[in-house]
Amino acid sequence: MPKLVELLPKLLKSLTIRFDRSPISTVESLSEFNRTRAAYIAQTSMFGYLKTRMGTSFTKFFEDEVFSRAIRAASAKLFVSCLGDVTTFAAGLCSDGAAPDETRALAEHCFARGFALTLVDLEAEFVPADAEAEFAARAALTDWHHAAQSFNAFAGSERDIVRFAPVVDEFKALDREIVSNSIRFRWRDVREQLRRRIDAQGICADWRQRSGTALER
Numbered sequence: 001m002p003k004l005v006e007l008l009p010k011l012l013k014s015l016t017i018r019f020d021r022s023p024i025s026t027v028e029s030l031s032e033f034n035r036t037r038a039a040y041i042a043q044t045s046m047f048g049y050l051k052t053r054m055g056t057s058f059t060k061f062f063e064d065e066v067f068s069r070a071i072r073a074a075s076a077k078l079f080v081s082c083l084g085d086v087t088t089f090a091a092g093l094c095s096d097g098a099a100p101d102e103t104r105a106l107a108e109h110c111f112a113r114g115f116a117l118t119l120v121d122l123e124a125e126f127v128p129a130d131a132e133a134e135f136a137a138r139a140a141l142t143d144w145h146h147a148a149q150s151f152n153a154f155a156g157s158e159r160d161i162v163r164f165a166p167v168v169d170e171f172k173a174l175d176r177e178i179v180s181n182s183i184r185f186r187w188r189d190v191r192e193q194l195r196r197r198i199d200a201q202g203i204c205a206d207w208r209q210r211s212g213t214a215l216e217r
Helices: 008-015 027-063 065-093 100-118 133-139 151-164 169-197 200-210
Strands: none
Touching: 008 133, 027 065, 027 100, 027 151, 027 200, 065 100, 065 133, 065 151, 065 169, 100 133, 100 200, 151 169
């Protein structure tokens, strides 16, 4: 079986990043947290589901070039969904004392940064072209002061892991509940880390200081 880093080179590099416990107090550190956790959740959830569904045949499927391309495409799409969810939750944690437009702009920047950095090495055909526009539409409709007060911010990835997985529809219908519960469980630690480590005031201050300048991508 080819190494997974050969299937998703940029996404899987995130698995080797050491998960520190330092405060998240800048826009850059928030963006980095969001993108690495989104990549981790997407990878472990998608590959875990496929391995469970395929059983002892998973090696054969992963060696097949057509199927490995399908996995790359599915994982990239799920990463985008995960990034949108965790970015929405994280920005919601920063919303106290900030105007909704300010929080929305912060969220859109973090999403764009994570999207650009993580998918840069992936084949262009697998990168969703409308991802930023779709997140901007989501951000425009989000009630930011309540975005981090429930599990609703993560509904997208719970839905999309089954939606995007290269599995026949019959199995998707059978697996939907257990797979959605699995990714919901994986997000629990990410939410707890964010709540413990985030310095919302520091992030907002950093954003206000830099938001008047051109943002690097």
